[in-house]
Amino acid sequence: MSSTMNPPRDSVSSIGSLVVRFAGDSGDGMQVTGDQFTAASALFGNDLATFPSYPAEIRAPAGTLAGVSAFQVHIADHDILTPGDAPTVLIAMNPAALRANVEDVVTGGSIIVNSDAFDERAVAKAGYVSDPLRDGSLAQFRVYEVPMTTLTVEACKPIGAKPRDAERSKNFFALGLVSWLYHHALEPTIEFVERRYAARPLVVQANTLALRAGWNFGETAELFESSYEIPPTTLEPGTYTxxxxxxxxxxxxxxxxxxxxxxxxxxxxxxxxxxxxxxxxxxxxxxxxxxxxxxxxxxxxxxxxxxxxxxxxxxxxxxxxxxxxxxxxxxxxxxxxxxxxxxxxxxxxxxxxxxxxxxxxxxxxxxxxxxxxxxxxxxxxxxxxxxxxxxxxxxxxxxxxxxxxxxxxxxxxxxxxxxxxxxxxxxLPTIDPAFRREPNHTAPDGTPEFWPYLRDDETLARPWAIPGTPGLEHRIGGIEKQDGSGDVSYDPGNHALMVRLRAERIAGIARTIPPLELDDPGAATGSRARLLVLGWGSTYGAIAAAVRRSRARGLEVARAHLVHLNPFPSNLGEVLAEYDTVLVPETNLGQLVKLVRAAFLVDAIGLNKVEGRPFRVSEVEQAIVDLLAPLTASKEAIA
Amino acid sequence: MTTTDATTATGDTPVALTTRKDWASDQEVRWCPGCGDYSILAAVQLLLPELGVARENTVFVSGIGCAARFPYYMSTYGMHSIHGRAPAIATGLAISRPDLDVWVVSGDGDALSIGGNHLIHALRRNVDITILMFNNQIYGLTKGQYSPTSEHGKVTKSTPFGSLDTPFNPLSVAIGAEASFVARTHDMDRKHMMATLRRAHDHKGAAFVEILQNCNVFNDGAFEAITGKANREQMLVPLEHGEPIRFGPDGSKGVVLGADAQLRIEDVDAAGVDALLVHDEQRSDPSLAFMLSRLARGPFEPTPIGVFRAVERPAYGQLVDEQIAQVRERKGPGDLEALLRSATTWTVG
The missing domain is CATH 3.40.50.970 (Thiamin diphosphate (ThDP)-binding fold, Pyr/PP domains)
Structure with a gap:
């Protein structure tokens, strides 16, 4: 990207993707920092996915594990489906942020810490027995110690900001540094700062100065061997937001x-x-x-x-x-x-x-x-x-x-x-509310009247006649109603009919639902996979990415994702019947799996996670590999 | 297609003349014979033809309880909903359809027990609805348990040794909840009921009317001491705006605000007419209305009836619409295309 702030670099590496996690106290502005990094990536043309994670408490005690707020973003030069399993770069603003997140960082990954925050008290407060920056426990990572607080306060001196106020801009210092590292222009962030803090010019100045200081630090400190560039993704033509x-x-x-x-x-x-x-x-x-x-x-x-x-x-x-x-x-x-x-x-x-x-x-x-x-x-x-x-x-x-x-x-x-x-x-599809304006029934004496529960033959939907429509005045309620007239009815046969009509009406929605889309490359050529991964809701990204990776390692696996859970698409039973094994990953203890087992007598297997976190791609991938191993083995045995 | 409000307001079209019969549905009324609800239904059905509103623009919403069957007997639009929720449902209806005349029919259990929260919030928001609360101080539909307005010590099926709860005073609750219109009437006086309900209907915003209603099966005669024909003159204290508050034979008794800031009942001869409290339903401070609501400790002492409070405050729905109009003036009408492009966008290819 052309930018007046992009001087030529000594060493630039091009990489395919990057997972960055910003972590700090919940008051440190990590969500804003992550959002801005994301916005800049999007503008550059990268595909991305984000995963903010913050505590339920507005401000949990500073410096504690409970108070750590994080924002993870996955950016890439290709289309991606999840915010990434493990960060390749962690920005930790204090010892608690480091301790809460270090486990997730890939081996060999980079950790940039605000070294000013690693005093004895803060290290102890995070639950460390010894200073992790000194005790060798981070040996498998590349650790960059940057005195972000000091540098931020220093940078803000020209505008006369008090150290305590200036310190608050350290998240923008971090953002500036990471922006340098990954070739993001600063202008969009500066524009954002000017907009967001328009009423507080001093804050605009402090944040801008911190941002530039972070960038310049990356440029001049020679701390980093290289900076990186993630080329734009080839996305389908169109306007994006x-x-x-x-x-x-x-x-x-x-x-x-x-x-x-x-x-x-x-x-x-x-x-x-x-x-x-x-x-x-x-x-x-x-x-x-x-x-x-x-x-x-x-x-x-x-x-x-x-x-x-x-x-x-x-x-x-x-x-x-x-x-x-x-x-x-x-x-x-x-x-x-x-x-x-x-x-x-x-x-x-x-x-x-x-x-x-x-x-x-x-x-x-x-x-x-x-x-x-x-x-x-x-x-x-x-x-x-x-x-x-x-x-x-x-x-x-x-x-x-x-x-x-x-x-x-x-x-x-x-x-x-x-x-x-x-x-x-x-x-976009047009939806017809089809308000009823005229009576829909004739009384025995020939008077036209309105029956609120006289159903449409096709959909079994009842007419929607709204107050203000003359002649269609009617009363409805929670008591069982007579089929057609809608009058209160306790008749046993009528109740049975109404219960069944309500069920039939909802089941009939399936006629307007598109058939379940099956992703099985072999199906067209008659060599269907033997394993189907069936998902619903937010597991889409992890499942699709896991299936993609499994195929890349030569495994045959099919995938389908439900949007309609009730009623199911009408071909779901047929699709399930085509596979020896059906795997249903869910972030619960197995709910869709119960529904499909009950509806189709399919021996579907659940993959369940209840950690308050989405699936990692690797978790779903491992389940696929584990399930396919015996299937493949038996296939080989037969062959 | 543009987004439109689903209104079919008749505007200034004159409303056809109707009679009570036009407002009654074809459903058989199924309250116990002798129930006070019959006289309330009659009063409402007689009143509506006089109000100049069209049947199609009138909606009765109710919760659960004996009173809640009311909408079935009206030939208007109506909804018999779930226990306690009628004020919430009516709030959504009245806000989204300011052209409608929305009534809520409720009982003491429905409005003050399970639905207490919705009642107070509908009142404080001043949603343009008319709430009729039939107070019979008992649960009728579930066959005779004590209610939140039952007197302390009430012996019922669920309190065989007497209830331990302090009852709610419905009007005190309504006034405390910032209600802009608060009134009381009773099922033995159709004329007073119709006059009070007419005032409630004409009020812009939330109107709350407590109707003392006899449950002749589970709590017969609960209000006999004050509403019985022979007792009314002595025991009901009619409130008339701008008039000294007096009652009894020849207005021999009156209400006086003492130097100790307490209301008390005195003989007019002794106190003098000038000493009587002059009723001002439009007083912005609700304290006097609150004190009047507590003049009687129960239906065994002289009890004020009529309009306690009627102050003007914009109806909630009106405020909602005004705000929409203001935002439209500033931003122009909503444009879906522009909405999707309201954050940063970029173009590929």
Whole structure:
């Protein structure tokens, strides 16, 4: 990239990919630093994926392991699918950040530490018995000790910043240094600093000076043997933006409402890691979006359902604990047969669990977490940018079938970012709310009347007639209703019919779901793989990358990823039947695996991880290798 | 396609003349014979034709309980929802459809026990809804357990040795929750009910009306001492805006604000008319309304009825729409294409 700040280098190496992790105290600005490094990489044209990780506490005690906040970014000259298994470079702003992250760094990787932070007290506070910079415990890494605090304070002297204030800019020093190391221009970051801290000129100056000082340090200190360049990725032509899952999901809801010609109503209650969807939608009021920060989770979904009754697109956003509270209202929505989108950004459970960490723990709750026979369709997003399309699909199902729909995301997708090729807005699907305007039934005396539960033959959806429509006044409720008229009915035969109709209606959605896409290169030529890896949700990246790597080492493995969890795509049973072994990686103790075993009597095997962290590619790859070894051995024996 | 509000407001179209019959649904009313709910239903069905609103623009939302069956008996739009949640559901409906006339029908258990949180927040936000709380001081639908308004020591199936709870005073709760309209009426006086409900309906914002209602099966005669025909004159204290608060035969008794900042009931002859407290429902400070709500310790002492408080405050839905209009003025209408490009973008190829 051309830049006035890029003097010629003595030694530049070109590398294919890089995984950097910035780690420091939660007050050290690591998320901002990571975001800016990411933005610069995106602008340069690299493919990337990010993984922020921060403590649940806003400011856990400084210098402790509990307070460490980190941001990992994977950038590459080729398309990548995950934020990387292990950092090749770790920037550790203090001993706690080093201790919490050093285990993950690849052998031979680089560790850049703020050596000023390694005094005796801080080293002890992090739980080290001896100074790791002195005791040889880091021998397998290349360690660069940089007195970042001192250099930052020194750099800020010309503007008269007090040392205590100047010190706060040390994250920008680190960013400047890493930017030099990987040939990132500083201008985008300087522009960002000027925008973000516009009201505080001294902070703009301090951060800019620290950033440049970091760059210059890299340039002049001769500490590093080489700097590196990651050539731009060859991405599909188009316009790209860098997007997190929560932002893409919020935009998808806006697009879905727009494509249905409905006004969007969000009833929500703040909860980690879903709150950013509320924040994003609250910013977009000019779309006519009404956002209500309700008194509790129950009111959030209740208000959304009330808005849907009035003809809006009712949406509620939450995470696990909120889902528990909303369950009764979701059951009401099942009974009322009104559109409603319930976004569950899953996090580690049970109870408060791990608020800031990811888990796919709510699939069975979404599937079964209501009393009575209360089927709800489920759509799950696979990647941060896929949250956009998944949200539109959830809206389509909710509106077309007059049903609550679960849209599952998780903490990993919510906060992770990736470049997204912007879709052509003109090609987005149109959704028809088909409001009923006329009576749909004739009373015995010939009077036209409206029957709220007289269903569409094709979809079994009931008519959506909204208040304000003359002649269609009707009452609906949670009590069982007479088929057709919707009057209260306790008739046993009618109840059986209604339970079955509700189930049939949801099952019938499968007719509008595209068949499951199978990735099995051998299938076309009749040499199908014997192992299928089946995933859903945020395991997409790790599975796809693991399958790619397995194939690169000569293994035959097929892959498929579910977006619709209820109902399943109609060909899922056939696909599963084609494989000797089905592996289902999930960040839970085995939820999809139970569903497919129950539905298809397939002896699927789970690969399960519940550490509040996504799968590493290597973990899935190892499982594939382990499963294929006996299969391959038996094949060879037969041959 | 553009995003539109799903409204079909009739605007200034005159509303066709209707009668009570037009507002009754074809469903058989299934409350116990003799239940106070019948007279409330009649009062509402008689009132609605007089309000100048169209049936199609009227919605009744309820939770669970005997009172919650109310929407089924109205020929309007209606939703019989789940226990306690009607104010939350009505909030979403009223905010997204400011053109509608939204009523919430609730009971003492529904509104003050399981749904207490939604009630207080709907009131503080001043959502444009009219909340009718039928207070019979008992759980009827579940067959006779004590409620959050039952008197201390109440012997019921769930409290065979007497309840230990201090009851809620519904009007004190509503006033404490920043309600802009608070009133009380009772099921034995249709005229008073209709007048009070009309005021509640006409109020912009959240209106809360406690209707003392007799449950003749599980708590018969709970309000007889104050609402019984023979007792009313002595025991009900009518509140009239701008008038001295007095009651009893020939207005012989009145309410006086003492120097000790306490309200007390005195003989008008002794205290003098000028000493009586003049009712001001529009007083911005809610303290006097709060004190009036606590004049009686229960339905065995002289009890004020009528409008306690009616102050003007913008309805929540109106504020929401004004904010949207302001943001639109500043940013222009929402544009999906522009939204997707609102962060940094780059082009490949």
């Amino acid at each position: 860098n997007v997190t899952g929560n932002t893409a999901l919020a935009w998808g809801l806006i697009a879905g409402a727009h494509q249905a010609g409905l006004s969007l109503f969000l009833g929500s209650y703040p909860i980690t890691p879903a709150s950013d969807i509320l924040h994003e939608l609250a910013k977009q009021k000019h779309f006519g979006i009404r956002t209500l920060q309700a008194e509790d989770e129950i009111a959030g979904v209740g208000a959304a359902l009330g808005a849907s009754f009035g003809g809006a697109l009712g949406v509620t956003t939450t995470s696990g604990p909120g889902i528990d509270l909303k369950s009764e209202t979701i059951g009401l929505a099942v009974s009322l047969e009104l559109p409603l989108v319930i976004v569950d950004v899953q996090r580690g459970g049970p109870s408060t669990g791990l608020p800031t960490k990811t888990e796919q723990g709510d699939l069975l709750h979404a599937m079964y977490g209501r009393h009575g026979e209360a089927p709800v369709p489920i759509v799950a997003a696979s990647t941060p940018s896929h949250c956009f399309a998944a949200a539109i699909e959830a809206v389509r199902i909710a509106v077309t079938y007059r049903t609550p729909v679960y849209l599952l995301s998780d903490g990993y997708l919510a906060n992770g970012a990736e470049p997204w090729r912007l879709p052509d807005v003109a090609t």
